[in-house]
Amino acid sequence: MxxxxxxxxxxxxxxxxxxxxxxxxxxxxxxxxxxxxxxxxxxxxxxxxxxxxxxxxxxxxxxxxxxxxxxxxxxxxxxxxxxxxxxxxxxxxxxxxxxxxxxxxxxxxxxxxxxTAAPDGTVLIAGTGAIAAEVRDLRLDRTADGHGWLLGDAGSGFWLGREAVRQLLSDLDRADTPGALARRVLAELTGSPEVAARPRATAETVVQAVTRRPPVELARLAPLVVTAAREGEPTALALIREAAALLAESVTRIRPAGAPEPIVLGGGLLTGDTPLADAVRAELAHRWPDAPLRTAxxxxxxxxxxxxxxxxxxxxxxxxxxxxxxxxx
Amino acid sequence: MxxxxxxxxxxxxxxxxxxxxxxxxxxxxxxxxxxxxxxxxxxxxxxxxxxxxxxxxxxxxxxxxxxxxxxxxxxxxxxxxxxxxxxxxxxxxxxxxxxxxxxxxxxxxxxxxxxTAAPDGTVLIAGTGAIAAEVRDLRLDRTADGHGWLLGDAGSGFWLGREAVRQLLSDLDRADTPGALARRVLAELTGSPEVAARPRATAETVVQAVTRRPPVELARLAPLVVTAAREGEPTALALIREAAALLAESVTRIRPAGAPEPIVLGGGLLTGDTPLADAVRAELAHRWPDAPLRTAxxxxxxxxxxxxxxxxxxxxxxxxxxxxxxxxx
Structure with missing residues (x-):
C-alpha cells in the first residue's frame, strides 16, 4: 500500500x-x-x-x-x-x-x-453570517465584512431573519394585515399567525420572543424568507434582492471591477439551489461578466x-x- | 395658602x-x-x-x-x-x-x-432609541417603532452610532483612508485614529471594542456624527439624512397623509439645535405642510x-x- x-x-x-x-x-x-x-x-x-x-x-x-x-x-x-x-x-x-x-x-x-483549483480568485460565503475574501496564491488576502451580526453580516441569514421580523413589525405598526411572509414569521415566533385586537400587543410579543434568545438565532428565520421567495411572495423577493445586492457590495470592497478570476459561492444560503444564490449569481455576473462562478x-x-x-x-x-x-x- | x-x-x-x-x-x-x-x-x-x-x-x-x-x-x-x-x-x-x-x-x-396642549397629534422621539406615537384625547394611541435596538430604533442614536462604525469598517475593508467621521469613530473606539498596516487588524480591534460593551452603548457615538455633520462631513451628512428619512417613515406608519394636528419632537437628538432635528423638520414639513412642529x-x-x-x-x-x-x- x-x-x-x-x-x-x-x-x-x-x-x-x-x-x-x-x-x-x-x-x-x-x-x-x-x-x-x-x-x-x-x-x-x-x-x-x-x-x-x-x-x-x-x-x-x-x-x-x-x-x-x-x-x-x-x-x-x-x-x-x-x-x-x-x-x-x-x-x-x-x-x-x-x-x-x-x-x-x-x-x-x-x-x-x-x-476551484485556481490560485487566485474570490470567495463569498453567506450562512448565518456573511464574508467575502480575496484569495492570492491560495492564501486568504483581504476580506470584506464578516464583522458579525451587530456590525456586519450584511445579506446573511441573520440579516434576512432580522429584516423579516422588521417587516412584520412595520405591518403591525401600520395595523396592516400582515403579508404571507410576515404571517409565517409571526407563527414561528409566537405559535400563531393571528394578530391581537391591539396589534401593538402582538408586536410586543414578537419583540419579546426574539430578545429572549441570542440575537444570532434570528438566522433561524432565513429559511422562511427563502421558501416564501420561492413562492413569489413580494416582501420575501424584495429582501432576497436587497440581500444579494449587499453581498455583491461586500465583494466590490475587495475585488477590482472586471476581474476575470473565479468567484466561489459558499455557505448554506448560496450552495443550494436557492433564490438568494440565483440573485447573487445575477449580481455577480452583471459586475464581473468574465468571472467563472463556482459553488463550494x-x-x-x-x-x-x-x-x-x-x-x-x-x-x-x-x-x-x-x-x-x-x-x- | x-x-x-x-x-x-x-x-x-x-x-x-x-x-x-x-x-x-x-x-x-x-x-x-x-x-x-x-x-x-x-x-x-x-x-x-x-x-x-x-x-x-x-x-x-x-x-x-x-x-x-x-x-x-x-x-x-x-x-x-x-x-x-x-x-x-x-x-x-x-x-x-x-x-x-x-x-x-x-x-x-x-x-x-x-x-403642546392640543389633545390630538403626534410625538416623535429620538434619543438612544426611537419611537413615534399618535395621541388622541391626550392618551397614547398607536405607536410605531420603539422596538429596541435589535429590531427597531431606526434613525435613533443607536442607529447613528452603529452606522458610523459600519462606514468605518467599510473603509477598512476597502483599504481606503478613513474619512473624517470614520477617523473620529476609530479614535473613540481604539484610542487612536491610525490604521494598522493590515487594515483588517484595525477592523478586528474595532469590532472587539464594540462587542465588549452592551450593544446599546453604540449610541454613545451618535454625538460624533452630529458634530461631523455640523462641519459638513459628507458621510455624517448622509447618515443624518438617512436617519431623518427613517424617523419620518416611522411617523407615516401611524399618521395620515396631510393631517393638520401638531407634531412634537422629543428626545436628545431632536430637542437641541441639531442637524438631525433640522433634517427631521424638513422631512415632516414636506409630508405634513399644515402641521405645527413643536419641540418637547x-x-x-x-x-x-x-x-x-x-x-x-x-x-x-x-x-x-x-x-x-x-x-x-
Missing part, C-alpha cells in the same frame, strides 16, 4: 467533517462530528470534535501513512495566536495517531478551494487537497484537485 | 425630574434624581429615585396640599401590569407624604404634552399639567398649559 495519504478537516459551527484521501483519488474514509468552532465552542471542545471526526475518517487507515493534513476553521488566526488552543489541537492530532505536521487555514479558504463543495476534501499540493511529488495541483475534490452537486 | 398644588414626574433612563406647581403657575419646587426606568433599573430602584426627586420638589411644600400627580415613564404599561412594581411606586408616593392619587403615563405622552420641553411640568387638567376647577386646559409648561428653549 502507498503511504500517499492526506487528511483534511472542515470545522464548522454546526459540524466537523474529516476526509482521508489517497493521492490517486481513492476516498479511504470520512468522519463527521459536532460543531467545533474554537471561537464559539472553546478550543478544548473544538479539539474533541476534531478528534472524533479524525478517528472516524481514519478507522480503516494506518495513521502513520498520512503525509500531510490541513484543518480549515473559522477564526483560524485566533487559534494560532492562542498557545493553549494550539496545544489542544496538537494533542487531538497526536491522539488520532498522526505523526505528520498539519496546517490551519481559515474556513473561507477551504470553501474557496472546494470550488466538499470542504474536507478541499482541505485534504490543500495539504497534498505541498507534497514534493505533486506537480499538477489542478489535476489533483479534479481527482480529490468532487464537483459541487 | 391655596391647596391647588399638582406634582409631575418625568422618569427617564438617565434622570428623574419632579416639579411641584401651583395652578396659578407658581413653581413651588423642582427635584432631580438618577435614572429610574423600571424596565432597565428595576422597580425598587426606580421607586427610590422617584422618592428622592419628589422629596426635593416638595422641600418647601406641605405634601397634603397636593391634589393630583402624574408620573411619566418609559414602560408605563409594564409597571402597571406588575403588582410588585406598582406597590413600590405606591410606597414611594406615600413616603413622600402624598395623600392624593396619581396616574402613570408613558414618557412619550409626557414629551408630547411638554410641547419640561417633562415634569407637562406631567403636572396632565395631572391638573382633570381637576374640576380646570375649565380651560390650554390656558393652564400656557401657565404651567414653559415653552421649549
Amino acid at each position: 502507498s503511504d500517499n495519504v492526506v487528511v483534511g478537516l472542515d470545522v464548522g459551527g454546526t459540524s466537523t467533517r474529516a476526509a482521508a484521501l489517497c493521492l490517486d483519488g481513492e476516498r479511504l474514509g470520512t468522519g463527521r462530528a459536532g460543531g467545533g468552532n474554537p471561537t464559539s465552542h472553546g478550543a478544548e471542545r473544538a479539539a474533541a470534535e476534531l478528534l472524533a471526526a479524525l478517528l472516524a475518517a481514519l478507522a480503516d487507515v494506518d495513521p502513520t501513512r498520512v503525509r500531510a493534513g490541513v484543518i480549515g476553521l473559522a477564526g483560524a488566526g485566533r487559534l494560532l495566536a492562542d498557545p493553549q488552543g494550539r496545544a489542544a489541537f496538537d494533542r487531538a492530532w497526536a491522539d488520532a495517531g498522526l505523526r505528520c505536521p498539519y496546517a490551519v487555514h481559515g474556513d473561507a479558504l477551504v470553501a474557496y478551494a472546494s470550488g 463543495g466538499d470542504g474536507a476534501a478541499a482541505a485534504a487537497w490543500l495539504a497534498a499540493r505541498d507534497l514534493p511529488e505533486v506537480t499538477d495541483p489542478a489535476a489533483l484537485h479534479a481527482l480529490l475534490v468532487p464537483p459541487a452537486a | 391655596s391647596d391647588n398644588v399638582v406634582v409631575g414626574l418625568d422618569v427617564g433612563g438617565t434622570s428623574t425630574r419632579a416639579a411641584a406647581l401651583c395652578l396659578d403657575g407658581e413653581r413651588l419646587g423642582t427635584g432631580r434624581a438618577g435614572g429610574g426606568n423600571p424596565t432597565s433599573h428595576g422597580a425598587e430602584r426606580a421607586a427610590a429615585e422617584l422618592l428622592a426627586a419628589l422629596l426635593a420638589a416638595l422641600a418647601d411644600v406641605d405634601p397634603t396640599r397636593v391634589r393630583a400627580g402624574v408620573i411619566g415613564l418609559a414602560g408605563a404599561g409594564r409597571l402597571l401590569a406588575d403588582p410588585q412594581g406598582r406597590a413600590a411606586f405606591d410606597r414611594a408616593w406615600a413616603d413622600a407624604g402624598l395623600r392624593c392619587p396619581y396616574a402613570v403615563h408613558g414618557d412619550a405622552l409626557v414629551a408630547y404634552a411638554s410641547g 420641553g419640561d417633562g415634569a411640568a407637562a406631567a403636572a399639567w396632565l395631572a391638573a387638567r382633570d381637576l374640576p376647577e380646570v375649565t380651560d386646559p390650554a390656558a393652564l398649559h400656557a401657565l404651567l409648561v414653559p415653552p421649549a428653549a
Whole structure:
C-alpha cells in the first residue's frame, strides 16, 4: 500500500467533517462530528470534535501513512495566536495517531478551494453570517465584512431573519394585515399567525420572543424568507434582492471591477439551489461578466487537497484537485 | 395658602425630574434624581429615585396640599401590569407624604404634552432609541417603532452610532483612508485614529471594542456624527439624512397623509439645535405642510399639567398649559 495519504478537516459551527484521501483519488474514509468552532465552542471542545471526526475518517487507515493534513476553521488566526488552543489541537492530532505536521487555514479558504483549483480568485460565503475574501496564491488576502451580526453580516441569514421580523413589525405598526411572509414569521415566533385586537400587543410579543434568545438565532428565520421567495411572495423577493445586492457590495470592497478570476459561492444560503444564490449569481455576473462562478463543495476534501499540493511529488495541483475534490452537486 | 398644588414626574433612563406647581403657575419646587426606568433599573430602584426627586420638589411644600400627580415613564404599561412594581411606586408616593392619587403615563405622552396642549397629534422621539406615537384625547394611541435596538430604533442614536462604525469598517475593508467621521469613530473606539498596516487588524480591534460593551452603548457615538455633520462631513451628512428619512417613515406608519394636528419632537437628538432635528423638520414639513412642529420641553411640568387638567376647577386646559409648561428653549 502507498503511504500517499492526506487528511483534511472542515470545522464548522454546526459540524466537523474529516476526509482521508489517497493521492490517486481513492476516498479511504470520512468522519463527521459536532460543531467545533474554537471561537464559539472553546478550543478544548473544538479539539474533541476534531478528534472524533479524525478517528472516524481514519478507522480503516494506518495513521502513520498520512503525509500531510490541513484543518480549515473559522477564526483560524485566533487559534494560532492562542498557545493553549494550539496545544489542544496538537494533542487531538497526536491522539488520532498522526505523526505528520498539519496546517490551519481559515474556513473561507477551504470553501474557496472546494470550488476551484485556481490560485487566485474570490470567495463569498453567506450562512448565518456573511464574508467575502480575496484569495492570492491560495492564501486568504483581504476580506470584506464578516464583522458579525451587530456590525456586519450584511445579506446573511441573520440579516434576512432580522429584516423579516422588521417587516412584520412595520405591518403591525401600520395595523396592516400582515403579508404571507410576515404571517409565517409571526407563527414561528409566537405559535400563531393571528394578530391581537391591539396589534401593538402582538408586536410586543414578537419583540419579546426574539430578545429572549441570542440575537444570532434570528438566522433561524432565513429559511422562511427563502421558501416564501420561492413562492413569489413580494416582501420575501424584495429582501432576497436587497440581500444579494449587499453581498455583491461586500465583494466590490475587495475585488477590482472586471476581474476575470473565479468567484466561489459558499455557505448554506448560496450552495443550494436557492433564490438568494440565483440573485447573487445575477449580481455577480452583471459586475464581473468574465468571472467563472463556482459553488463550494466538499470542504474536507478541499482541505485534504490543500495539504497534498505541498507534497514534493505533486506537480499538477489542478489535476489533483479534479481527482480529490468532487464537483459541487 | 391655596391647596391647588399638582406634582409631575418625568422618569427617564438617565434622570428623574419632579416639579411641584401651583395652578396659578407658581413653581413651588423642582427635584432631580438618577435614572429610574423600571424596565432597565428595576422597580425598587426606580421607586427610590422617584422618592428622592419628589422629596426635593416638595422641600418647601406641605405634601397634603397636593391634589393630583402624574408620573411619566418609559414602560408605563409594564409597571402597571406588575403588582410588585406598582406597590413600590405606591410606597414611594406615600413616603413622600402624598395623600392624593396619581396616574402613570408613558414618557412619550409626557414629551408630547411638554410641547403642546392640543389633545390630538403626534410625538416623535429620538434619543438612544426611537419611537413615534399618535395621541388622541391626550392618551397614547398607536405607536410605531420603539422596538429596541435589535429590531427597531431606526434613525435613533443607536442607529447613528452603529452606522458610523459600519462606514468605518467599510473603509477598512476597502483599504481606503478613513474619512473624517470614520477617523473620529476609530479614535473613540481604539484610542487612536491610525490604521494598522493590515487594515483588517484595525477592523478586528474595532469590532472587539464594540462587542465588549452592551450593544446599546453604540449610541454613545451618535454625538460624533452630529458634530461631523455640523462641519459638513459628507458621510455624517448622509447618515443624518438617512436617519431623518427613517424617523419620518416611522411617523407615516401611524399618521395620515396631510393631517393638520401638531407634531412634537422629543428626545436628545431632536430637542437641541441639531442637524438631525433640522433634517427631521424638513422631512415632516414636506409630508405634513399644515402641521405645527413643536419641540418637547419640561417633562415634569407637562406631567403636572396632565395631572391638573382633570381637576374640576380646570375649565380651560390650554390656558393652564400656557401657565404651567414653559415653552421649549
